[in-house]
Amino acid sequence: MEASLNILIIGGGGREYAIGLRLREDKNVLNLYFAPGNGATKALGKNLDLKDFDELALFAKNNDVALTIVGAEEPLTKGIVDIFKAQGLAIFGPSAAAAKLEGSKAYMKDFLARNHIKTAKFLSSDDLSEISKFIDGLNGRVVVKADGLCAGKGVIIANSKDEAKKAAADMLSGESFGEAGKRVVVEEFLDGYELSFFAICDGENFVSLPVAQDHKKLLDGDLGPNTGGMGAYAPSSLADAALIKRVQSEIVAPTLKGMQQQGAPFCGVLFVGLMIVSGEPYVLEYNVRFGDPECEVLMPLIDGNLSEILYNAAVGKLSSISLKERFAVGVVMASERYPYGSSKPALIEVGGIPAGAHICYAGVSERDGQICASGGRVLVNVGVAQSLKQARDAAYALCENIKFSGAQYRRDIAYQALRDKI
Ligand code: AMP
Ligand code: GLY
Numbered sequence: 001m002e003a004s005l006n007i008l009i010i011g012g013g014g015r016e017y018a019i020g021l022r023l024r025e026d027k028n029v030l031n032l033y034f035a036p037g038n039g040a041t042k043a044l045g046k047n048l049d050l051k052d053f054d055e056l057a058l059f060a061k062n063n064d065v066a067l068t069i070v071g072a073e074e075p076l077t078k079g080i081v082d083i084f085k086a087q088g089l090a091i092f093g094p095s096a097a098a099a100k101l102e103g104s105k106a107y108m109k110d111f112l113a114r115n116h117i118k119t120a121k122f123l124s125s126d127d128l129s130e131i132s133k134f135i136d137g138l139n140g141r142v143v144v145k146a147d148g149l150c151a152g153k154g155v156i157i158a159n160s161k162d163e164a165k166k167a168a169a170d171m172l173s174g175e176s177f178g179e180a181g182k183r184v185v186v187e188e189f190l191d192g193y194e195l196s197f198f199a200i201c202d203g204e205n206f207v208s209l210p211v212a213q214d215h216k217k218l219l220d221g222d223l224g225p226n227t228g229g230m231g232a233y234a235p236s237s238l239a240d241a242a243l244i245k246r247v248q249s250e251i252v253a254p255t256l257k258g259m260q261q262q263g264a265p266f267c268g269v270l271f272v273g274l275m276i277v278s279g280e281p282y283v284l285e286y287n288v289r290f291g292d293p294e295c296e297v298l299m300p301l302i303d304g305n306l307s308e309i310l311y312n313a314a315v316g317k318l319s320s321i322s323l324k325e326r327f328a329v330g331v332v333m334a335s336e337r338y339p340y341g342s343s344k345p346a347l348i349e350v351g352g353i354p355a356g357a358h359i360c361y362a363g364v365s366e367r368d369g370q371i372c373a374s375g376g377r378v379l380v381n382v383g384v385a386q387s388l389k390q391a392r393d394a395a396y397a398l399c400e401n402i403k404f405s406g407a408q409y410r411r412d413i414a415y416q417a418l419r420d421k422i
Helices: 014-023 053-062 073-077 080-086 096-103 105-114 128-136 161-172 241-261 294-301 306-314 388-401
Strands: 005-011 029-036 065-070 122-125 142-146 155-158 184-188 193-202 206-208 217-219 223-226 231-234 267-277 280-287 327-334 357-361 364-367 370-373 377-385
Touching: 005 014, 005 053, 005 306, 014 029, 014 294, 014 306, 014 357, 014 377, 029 053, 053 065, 053 080, 065 080, 065 306, 073 080, 073 096, 080 096, 096 105, 096 241, 096 267, 096 280, 105 122, 105 184, 105 241, 105 280, 122 128, 128 161, 128 184, 142 161, 155 161, 161 184, 193 241, 193 294, 193 306, 206 241, 231 294, 231 388, 241 267, 241 280, 267 306, 294 327, 294 377, 327 388, 357 388, 377 388
Parallel strands: 005 029, 005 065
Antiparallel strands: 122 184, 142 155, 142 184, 193 206, 193 267, 217 223, 231 327, 267 280, 327 377, 357 377, 364 370
């Protein structure tokens, strides 16, 4: 790897901002480019108005970009990595073939079954009568999922068999999720708690990151509709060393082996969405990228040179990773109508940044040098400290100092881990 690097980050959310912010701590990082970036990434590097993968690869070539990092799943499933690699460019992320682990739930479930990795009992089908029969054989709540990518919205948790059958019928007709729902996965409901497990992989080997927990529901106490995630923290005390070991040996290692065996070795970050049921780890889903807002709390916990870690993984020569003995808590501030609709742009006023806290900007634009909330998840306030409680307090102290019209956020991020400790 060269002494001074130019790095291109694909995406424009809080996750990509967090990666950029962390890379700015690496002494060897020279220029950062974001495509498309957001109103705040401009302060970390340069935003590019390029979408086409060939144009991005050309930009990387012409501007001595040593490493490209892909934030979101869509460009991965559409093959951005294959295009860059074909041109000899280093890029952190899986090929389109490996990204199918996230791009198709039917593929993912079949992969899990074939490799004897624990997951909810399921049927994947496009035939309503077969699906109805399977639903009749399940006990309790039923989960119905569209096969393809639906920006986190294609999962229905049905309280009755009739509701589940109707959800499946609506998906199959193309009414609810278009093409993505023309095949569905129906599965048993798993009752437990969720964790987000991340492994940086070079196709053959992996290193794990601290275990994080996301908060997907909009409201305190895990009530209200599902969102992209309203806050996260790491490391989570809900994952002890024994559980981590089991996830590594029973899930991550067989996943990498299975992907190698089918000719689609997994390079990049493997994000395993886990449900822990009576101490047993089940795979709910794979994602083929960092989680958002998990990434915002993981970045400050990584010690050493991040660009080197990601570069080495991208070129198949994984290096070790050292972690800071710290906790991080991230609280998402979202716009007024999130997740239902768009909101009017609103000026963000920052009253001060408390010690141990920082902002990761997401849904923001820039107007006359000022940062405006432009909708959705606007920013993530991250607290980093020696204890989870201190980290939580720093993140919430920052929330108090940030004002924009219609801002909403959860007051209970990390409650499951702090429950017994307050
Ligand atoms: P997925 O996109 O598959 O992760 O599903 C989105 C969310 O739905 C998950 O984060 C869980 O909260 C929930 N979910 C998905 N599958 C199940 C299941 N089998 N049992 C219980 N909850 C589930
Ligand atoms: N926070 C969950 C996700 O990024 O999918």
